[in-house]
Amino acid sequence: MADAPSAYETDALIADDIDAYLDAHQNKGLLRFITCGSVDDGKSTLIGRLLYDSKMVFEDQLAALESDSKKVGTQGQEIDFALLVDGLAAEREQGITIDVAYRFFATEKRKFIVADTPGHEQYTRNMVTGASTADLAVILIDARKGVLKQTRRHTFLCQLLGIRHMVLAVNKMDLVGYDRAVFDDIVAQYRTFAHELGMEGVTAIPLSGFRGDHITATPSPNMPWYDGPSLIGHLESVELASSALQQQPFAMPVQWVNRPDLDFRGFAGLIAGGSVKPGDTVRVVPSGKTSTVARIVTADGDLDEAVAGQSVTLTMADEIDCSRGDVIAAADAPPETADQFEATLVWMDDEALKPGRGYWLKLATQTVTATVQEPKYEIDIEHEQHIAAKTLALNAIGVAEVYTDKPLVFAPYVHSKTLGGFILVDKITNRTVAAGMLNFSLRRADNVHWQPTTIGREDHAALKSQTPRLLWFTGLSGSGKSTIANEVEKLLAQMNRHTFLLDGDNVRHGLNKDLGFTEADRIENIRRIGEVAKLMTDAGLVVLTAFISPFRAERDMVRAMLPEGEFVEIFVDTPLDVAEARDVKGLYKKARAGELKNFTGIDSPYEAPETPEIRVNTVEMTPVEAAEHIIRQILPLK
Template identity: 65%
Template sequence: MAHTPDDLVATDIEEYLRRHQHKSMLRFLTCGSVDDGKSTLIGRLLYDSKLVFSDHMAELERDSKTIGTQGGDLDFALLVDGLAAEREQGITIDVAYRFFSTERRKFIVADTPGHEQYTRNMVTGASTADLAVILIDARKGVLTQTLRHSYLVSLLGIPEVVVAVNKLDLVGYSQQRFDEIEAEYRAFADSVGLADVVCIPISALAGDNIVAPSPNTAWYTGPTLIGHLETVQVADRRARGAFRLPVQWVNRPNPDFRGFSGQIVGGTTHPGDRVRVLPSGRESTVARIVTADGDLDTAVADQSVTLVLADDIDVSRGDVITGADDAARLADQFEAQLVWMSDEPMLPGRAYLLKLATATAVAQVAQPKYAINVNSLEHRAARTLRLNEIGVVNLHLDRQIPFDPYTDNRDMGAFILIDRITQDTVAAGMLQFALRRADNIHWQSVEVGKASRALGKGQRPAVVWFTGLSGAGKSTIANAVEKRLHEQGFHTYLLDGDNVRHGLNADLGFTDADRVENIRRVVEVARLLADAGLIVLASFIAPFRAERQRARERIGSDEFFEVHVDAPLEVAEARDHKGLYAKARRGELANFTGIDSPYEAPVSPELHLNADGAHDPDRLADQVIACLQQAGRLSPDIER
């Protein structure tokens, strides 16, 4: 290795390893617009650090001649662009992590993609970075993607920024061009709060100002790139912050040991320190700090440890152990900044899984307060967020979670949203603050509950959810079921899709977002009616599985009965007395389920009704009533 004195390696390898082990670590990422030279820069750093093995060098020389972009000369980008699609196209589409070191410091660098559609990958690479190297092609100057990445760097709280004005050799090492780019970038950086910016003129391919000052830029008197990376002081905010340990695992190797394992994401702790466990709020004292190498007297941020507490209190994965005097906050409603990372747009009102540290909760995202134009930084009105868009939203969780604002602790304030059906990560976000209304609104207890109301009616409450295509027969069957139950003395209420759009949901259209909100409101109404002890019959297309699953969770699996009224599209279309399918076929009715909007059929409904062309609504209604009887919903035997 270039940074290793040969005599030390030869005479005292243990001393060399000891020095290497105790070097400081800097995590940084490279970003910028496509083809600005990010992968070439990292390849050059690896090459100049003598971290390319001889067989890799031989492969690099061979590949540079066949698929390289430098006319047969060494193409350093090939050291990083590992995916076949990247090597064929000469672009980066994934986040590539590389390690290298110099005599003074160790580095982990994330090479992030430049294309706009891969901005989400850049967010992934930035999540743990202490410094960002933003490359700008000297020929192209500051581009939209440069501004987008710079805004994300600011948003994600990366404190140090290096602007590497690359390919300066292609503009004749012009100082005037460098000064123009630096002035334009600094003006934007000031507007987004990036204060610590260092601009360096480089050529990653030729090696100018990478390791040593270049004679080609005698007019530049600042540091080289490696010189700056080796000496920049990154404030360790996590070590100075309040103590935080999200519990990853409850460690029980035997009946005599019970510890709580995780990585410390803030502050320090010692045996004897008083701690509080959230969300329960119970307190105890640290008895031991256990690691694979033995017990510690002190544990600090970034260490993975197992804490043994003096008291036997209930602690689970997802809980957070904090200092007793500076505990994290608890809340279930937040304002957050959101970076949308999915090809499918955000649907306000849909329930997503939220993962923050080791905790998981169900979150509903409200319509954005605004989206942010990264070019002008203007706030614009938005009903949704699309791929790579950034906005400010309110989040409503199904339970309280421990958190810190992202600006105070990145690990305790950063989260991702996951689609509950596909399990895809759809967004990354930063919690700004808890909504004050969460502290002002409390559940009011009442003396008469659901059981008492149901007992007075001699029945058990239920929500029977009829779902299927328009024209499948949902409303006809639901009406027949209600008529039978009413004749038998049961107390019911029928919620019909068309009827609620005359009043409660008169303000909603038929976009995906409006369909989600339509069902969200209906679910809450159905839940209230069931709480009143009624048997609720809900007849709605409800095309998305995610919303029907959310309905099941809000109402309760024991009271929710999904009934799939299954009619083939051609049958439903043939019995369409409203003429809706015909309008949709003519293009006069947009977003019509089954034509230009999807229907996601239930996977395992409580009841599947075959509503083909020869169906008998009364016979199908009998099946629904039989299902309710079998489930004990029509029994008068109810305990108070």
């Protein structure tokens, strides 16, 4: 008989078992999925049941859950599994999900991250947030209610966001007596709708999240007529997104340049698609420079190969120019670059889209300024049709053209979520206002190129012996902008400076005669003036503009068009009551009488400059004194 193992050997065996377990757990595939549907379809209860059945609830959590279930009055004192997920006090009080709740659990075969998304239409933006990283969607339907508006809405959004696997979970079958006819009727309704959207291969499962029917692999005795997979069984068997991504050409957005010392220079990022090995030839986009991968570096040592979903640092055989925002890609299959796109937008802000306004656009590791044009159409999900729209309000979904101030490295969203999905951020408030998906680049973006000229802006300025400037006068109507700008130009003329004055009223007689005074038109008005003023400064002129220009974002947009130091913001600071008392053109009187809509200071806001280069107070200064003060501030002009 063999000797019993020693204590040392026993400890070693236990350690080996633990290492083997941890290694197996570490190498399990990860599936991200969401639960969505209408209000009170049982999403939180279903996730709570999944956590409970996969033994992811600790004893102290279970005790607290049983206590909380009694407090909220669960029937029969049974466990209310929804309380495991509905963590916000407001959610428990209202019995609904408001925010997106993420939970982790694992089975013997796979790891999971599930997002419980809200069912209320007003929280659609939260649902989009949860769906943006999901590989699979569980669309819940209350068996008593059937297919509802939110069922259609969330299904459409899931398809829009590129979710490849859909599960139709007909929940609360226990409340309809586990009737097969009810299940079959709901599935038929849903498949008709899904087919219209071009969706095929939806997996339908009858279940009860509260009772646990068809959650785990154990067949439900209450529904002997169903012979399909359980929910867990299906989740364990679907193809992982990482597998599909690995079949794509290699691409890795560069997050940062790793330079711990003078001897090491690597490019760190998350691989968006494909795989890479040392020796592979790669191309840096947009520069087009090529090199060969020398090493694949990680915290655990060098790798022989890295695949989509891994974060690595690549070193190159050559010294090449590469920085954050660039994309390292397969040399023979690099992603595209463009600065004009058609995109689908999900508007997520209380303040509606302002066409023509500059927003930050963040895609992968790239950040650029983007303007959204008036939408081509808004998508009416309930009636599955396109409707005319001039803007997009909260939770609206629409298609519009997006222009960026410099080329983006991208791939259509249907091919790559990483290189095709973006967010828009308000430059003033830093709020995320929209999530977007790039559909394709516009052909004209490839056909229009900047034509180089021999004589440049420096030559024009030298011929005039002056430094170009854009003196941007802003203030309320009646503040004295045009009068002071005229006085400044007279003084500059006396100094033999080459100038041109662009006045708000004068420009609207020609260049901008097609624009009104809505916020969108005001934004476009300033954009056009900014472009004209930029061309004039390129010609070496000192340009003066006198416009109300009520929005900071548009003034900042024009500032960004020019080299640093050339944009001079001059705030003609006149109180509203003083400007209204002057009312030279009678505009305030008309606005007060309701005869003039969207008038700045009355029914349209004026966002005063926070840190203008020059401020003049026309209560304390005459126009001539203000002009002399401005001249002193901007000198010397060379």
